[in-house]
Amino acid sequence: MKPENLLTFSDVTFSYDGEEGQRVKVLKGVDLSIAKGSFVSVLGHNGSGKSTLAKLMNALLLPEGGKILVSGVDTKDGEMIWEIRRHVGMVFQNPDNQIVGATVEDDVAFGLENMGVDPKEMRNRIDEALLSVGMEKYALAQPYRLSGGQKQRVAIAGIMAMRPSVIILDEATAMLDPQGRQEVMHLARRLNREEGITVVNITHFPEEAIDSDRVIVMENGEVLMEGHPAEVFSQVDRLQQAGLDVPFVVRVRHELIAKGYDLPFELHQEELVEHLCRLLLTR
Amino acid sequence: MLQNIAIGQYVPGQSFLHRADPRSKLLFIVLFATLVFLGNNTITHSILIGFTLFTILLSRLSFTYILKSLKPVWFLILFTVILHIFMTKGGTVYYQWGSFTIEEQGVRQAIFISIRLGLLILFSSLLTLTTSPMDLTEGLERLLRPFGRIGVPVHEIALMMSIALRFIPTLMEETDKIIKAQTARGADFTSGNLVRRAKNLIPIAIPLFISAFRRAEELALAMEARGYRGGVGRTRLNKLQFTWRDVAIAVVAAALTFVIWWWRT
Numbered sequence: 450m451k452p453e454n455l456l457t458f459s460d461v462t463f464s465y466d467g468e469e470g471q472r473v474k475v476l477k478g479v480d481l482s483i484a485k486g487s488f489v490s491v492l493g494h495n496g497s498g499k500s501t502l503a504k505l506m507n508a509l510l511l512p513e514g515g516k517i518l519v520s521g522v523d524t525k526d527g528e529m530i531w532e533i534r535r536h537v538g539m540v541f542q543n544p545d546n547q548i549v550g551a552t553v554e555d556d557v558a559f560g561l562e563n564m565g566v567d568p569k570e571m572r573n574r575i576d577e578a579l580l581s582v583g584m585e586k587y588a589l590a591q592p593y594r595l596s597g598g599q600k601q602r603v604a605i606a607g608i609m610a611m612r613p614s615v616i617i618l619d620e621a622t623a624m625l626d627p628q629g630r631q632e633v634m635h636l637a638r639r640l641n642r643e644e645g646i647t648v649v650n651i652t653h654f655p656e657e658a659i660d661s662d663r664v665i666v667m668e669n670g671e672v673l674m675e676g677h678p679a680e681v682f683s684q685v686d687r688l689q690q691a692g693l694d695v696p697f698v699v700r701v702r703h704e705l706i707a708k709g710y711d712l713p714f715e716l717h718q719e720e721l722v723e724h725l726c727r728l729l730l731t732r
Numbered sequence: 733m734l735q736n737i738a739i740g741q742y743v744p745g746q747s748f749l750h751r752a753d754p755r756s757k758l759l760f761i762v763l764f765a766t767l768v769f770l771g772n773n774t775i776t777h778s779i780l781i782g783f784t785l786f787t788i789l790l791s792r793l794s795f796t797y798i799l800k801s802l803k804p805v806w807f808l809i810l811f812t813v814i815l816h817i818f819m820t821k822g823g824t825v826y827y828q829w830g831s832f833t834i835e836e837q838g839v840r841q842a843i844f845i846s847i848r849l850g851l852l853i854l855f856s857s858l859l860t861l862t863t864s865p866m867d868l869t870e871g872l873e874r875l876l877r878p879f880g881r882i883g884v885p886v887h888e889i890a891l892m893m894s895i896a897l898r899f900i901p902t903l904m905e906e907t908d909k910i911i912k913a914q915t916a917r918g919a920d921f922t923s924g925n926l927v928r929r930a931k932n933l934i935p936i937a938i939p940l941f942i943s944a945f946r947r948a949e950e951l952a953l954a955m956e957a958r959g960y961r962g963g964v965g966r967t968r969l970n971k972l973q974f975t976w977r978d979v980a981i982a983v984v985a986a987a988l989t990f991v992i993w994w995w996r997t
């Protein structure tokens with residue numbers, strides 16, 4: 450059975466108004482589809498249009514040309530806009546600028562309040578959502594006292610409470626320390642695996658993309674590459690031409706090969722280490 | 733540097749006053765203010781003073797700490813007292829110096845007015861000392877909700893207040909960072925005359941404003957992404973709950989009203 454597509458972009462274009470009133474084309478005919486339940490990473494240089502892509506997915510922006518379907522619903526359908534935003538949750542880069550509530554539970558409640566959920570039902574959903582991100586002990590805490598990783602987890606709880614089908618992380622780990630980054634990535638992976646939430650992770654860290662089902666590389670408003678991480682990251686030269694980093698393991702192998710060593714392609718450190726050890730022993 | 737500024741000066745605790753519903757406390761203060769101005773003789777004022785002392789005990793906060801709340805208005809009280817002593821005439825003349833007199837009514841009014849002002853300030857600071865700003869906002873929103881029907885933007889006001897509360901610590905932290913960064917570049921915020929110091933604040937204010945606007949823009953986007961569309965059709969997480977404490981407050985309110993009404997002349 451063919452996996453069902455949750456999000457489809459067909460020939461989507463988008464422009465912003467530039468400084469002198471002219472239109473600046475930011476997306477130049479993007480075609481892509483994201484399967485239900487998958488974990489997709491989006492890589493791309495600064496200004497390549499990743500955030501614009503994300504904002505189009507939950508109707509914060511509407512396409513200029515082409516069509517975007519969320520579970521079969523056109524994002525241009527004005528009546529469905531709230532339903533689309535409930536389905537497609539979004540976590541932004543700066544944890545401080547997306548928390549609305551003065552306490553953690555107030556913040557998680559925010560989306561539910563917007564939806565008009567019954568206050569009694571709200572209580573259950575908040576507790577459930579906080580539990581699912583492991584922040585249940587902090588329900589009454591004030592957000593500014595939390596670490597960056599914890600704040601992002603609260604933001605995710607606020608989305609989870611709305612029972613979404615997709616969570617888009619728009620560089621949600623960019624401002625976090627390594628530990629916070631790990632917390633958030635672990636959580637995203639777990640929600641994807643255990644709760645069947647589709648995850649779109651927009652990131653600058655190629656490392657975060659290694660274990661995704663699919664990687665999409667954006668360049669200059671277009672999809673440059675797309676496919677399984679192994680497929681995408683094996684084209685090191687092409688990625689580096691686009692000004693993008695590749696995962697550390699891939700880079701190490703690439704450079705060793707250039708020095709004349711023979712190593713198979715690997716994405717994970719343990720495997721590369723094993724190959725290297727074997728190489729050492731057989732010399 | 734900024735850590736010492738108490739916000740809303742709320743002192744967390746578990747006393748009767750801390751745990752009473754903010755709506756009852758707000759309503760009670762309105763009633764108390766009315767009673768304070770209804771009282772017009774020694775007995776009613778004594779009753780009100782006694783009641784205030786009792787309430788302070790009930791809050792389990794330190795007495796001196798609460799008295800500190802009178803500090804900023806000390807001058808106002810003194811000014812009113814002086815005004816009344818010299819301007820209000822009537823009754824026995826206590827002191828005369830040329831056309832200038834201090835008379836019985838003047839002294840009486842001066843004492844009453846300063847008691848009234850003092851009590852009102854003590855009582856309202858008891859409210860802010862025992863109620864978290866969040867509960868206070870929520871209590872206000874609930875009480876004002878009926879006015880929404882006549883066009884008062886209750887939801888917007890409440891949302892603005894709670895977002896402000898949410899961002900005060902964030903912006904404080906940021907101010908601290910900016911001050912340190914500018915100090916590291918050689919800025920001096922602690923010396924010079926007033927004009928100079930005010931001028932020195934500009935390199936703090938500008939980055940702070942720019943960042944506040946950027947934050948506001950991002951927050952608005954994040955709110956929209958979470959389905960915010962104004963107050964219509966919105967529900968609220970129900971956190972305020974009347975308990976036996978609020979019944980007790982209602983009974984005390986009724987009793988106090990009766991007593992003051994009975995003894996006033």
Ligand SMILES: Nc1ncnc2c1ncn2[C@@H]1O[C@H](COP(=O)(O)OP(=O)(O)OP(=O)(O)O)[C@@H](O)[C@H]1O
Pocket residue numbers: 465466467475493494495496497498499500501502
């Ligand atoms: N509100 C806006 N008005 C005008 N131009 C914009 C606006 N937002 C983005 N742009 C421009 O659109 C282009 C794509 O921006 P976008 O934010 O989608 O890039 P991005 O891939 O998310 O970059 P980054 O990695 O920096 O987040 C950039 O050239 C940017 O300058």
Ligand SMILES: [Mg+2]
Pocket residue numbers: 499500501619620
């Ligand atoms: Mg971006």
